[in-house]
Amino acid sequence: AQSVAQPEDQVNVAEGNPLTVKCTYxxxxxxxxxxxxxxxxxxxxxxLKYITGDNLVKGSYGFExxxxxxxxxxxxxxxxxxxxxxxxxxxxxxxxxxLTFGTGTRLTIIP
Amino acid sequence: xxxISQKPSRDICQRGTSLTIQCQVDSQVxxxxxxxxxxxxxxxLIATANQGSEATYESGFVIDKFPIxxxxxxxxxxxxxxxxxxxxxxxxxxxxDRQTNxxxxxxxxxxxxxxxx
Numbered sequence: 016a017q018s019v020a021q022p023e024d025q026v027n028v029a030e031g032n033p034l035t036v037k038c039t040y041x042x043x044x045x046x047x048x049x050x051x052x053x054x055x056x057x058x059x060x061x062x063l064k065y066i067t068g069d070n071l072v073k074g075s076y077g078f079e080x081x082x083x084x085x086x087x088x089x090x091x092x093x094x095x096x097x098x099x100x101x102x103x104x105x106x107x108x109x110x111x112x113x114l115t116f117g118t119g120t121r122l123t124i125i126p
Numbered sequence: 127x128x129x130i131s132q133k134p135s136r137d138i139c140q141r142g143t144s145l146t147i148q149c150q151v152d153s154q155v156x157x158x159x160x161x162x163x164x165x166x167x168x169x170x171l172i173a174t175a176n177q178g179s180e181a182t183y184e185s186g187f188v189i190d191k192f193p194i195x196x197x198x199x200x201x202x203x204x205x206x207x208x209x210x211x212x213x214x215x216x217x218x219x220x221x222x223d224r225q226t227n228x229x230x231x232x233x234x235x236x237x238x239x240x241x242x243x
Binding site: 049051056058060061066105107109112114115116117118119 | 127132157159167168169171174218220222230231232233234235236237239
C-alpha cells in the first residue's frame with residue numbers, strides 16, 4: 016500500500032536558518048508525492064508536488080523539495096526560514112486516487 | 127485549478143443534533159473526498175463521493191453517522207449525525223484536479239471547524 020511517513024512531530028528552527036521537514040515514502044511504481052501546509056485556523060494549502068522529471072521541485076513561498084529515490088525520501092526545504100512559515104506541514108501520496116497523508120510536522124520558527 | 131467553497135466555516139453544536147456541511151466546486155469533478163482532522167491529528171479520509179452512486183466509506187466510518195449527498199458534478203454535502211463531543215474536528219472536502227496523467231493535484235476546501243458541546 017502507498018504510504019508516507021513524517022518522522023518528526025515537531026521541528027524548531029531559528030529565523031533566517033535553513034529548514035528541513037522530513038518525509039519518507041513507500042510506494043509501488045513511480046511515486047507521485049505532495050506537500051501541503053496548514054496555517055492556524057486555515058484550510059490546507061498546496062505547496063508543491065513531484066510527478067516526474069527533475070528531482071528538485073520548487074513550490075510556493077520559497078519552498079522546495081528533493082526527491083531521492085535511493086533513500087525513498089521527499090524532504091521539504093527552505094534556505095532561510097521566516098516566522099510566518101510556522102505552521103503544520105503534511106506530505107501525502109495518492110493511493111487509489113485518494114490522497115493519504117503523513118502524520119504531520121509542526122514547524123515553529125523562533126524569532 | 128478548481129476552487130472550492132465550503133460552508134459553514136465553523137459551528138458550535140449541541141450533542142445529539144446534526145450538522146450538514148456543503149462544498150461547491152467551480153468546475154465539474156468526478157470524485158469528491160471528505161476528510162476529518164481531529165485536534166492535533168492528521169487528515170483521515172471519511173468517504174469518496176461519486177455523482178450518481180452511493181458514497182464509498184473508509185473503514186471506521188458508516189453512512190448512518192456520516193450521510194453524504196452528491197446530486198451533481200459540482201456539489202456535495204456531508205452530514206455529521208447525532209453528534210457527540212468526540213465529533214469535534216475540522217471537516218474538509220477535496221477534489222482531484224486532473225489535467226493530464228502527469229499533471230494533477232488535489233484541492234481542498236477551507237474546512238469546517240466543528241465543536242460539539
